[in-house]
């Protein structure tokens with residue numbers, strides 16, 4: 365009987381660790397606070413990152429809040445699919461906000477651009493499922 369209890373407890377713990385360890389709650393959202401889809405802006409312009417239901421911390425934070433907080437990434441005109449199994453690379457179209465920043469000033473050439481927010485963990489790995497905003501299209505005058 366005790367053996368069955370241990371097996372059941374172990375199975376539940378394994379399930380919990382794989383299900384919840386790196387998964388923000390379903391209710392968590394990231395979004396642009398000050399930009400709507402279709403907005404027209406003048407460069408340089410500010411972008412404010414919103415989040416509810418999950419926290420923001422610095423990259424590399426291995427403390428106890430690593431499963432309750434991540435850091436923002438801003439995807440700029442990113443068309444290629446991301447490999448969500450790998451840490452997000454540092455490229456000009458994937459900006460990491462390693463200090464836990466929740467806003468930035470962007471300078472982009474005139475024309476249409478897409479922006480999307482993606483939260484990732486202390487190792488720059490996306491959550492499963494990814495915690496990302498809607499991709500918005502803006503026009504820079």
Ligand SMILES: [Cu+2]
Pocket residue numbers: 423435437452460461462484487488
């Ligand atoms: Cu990162």
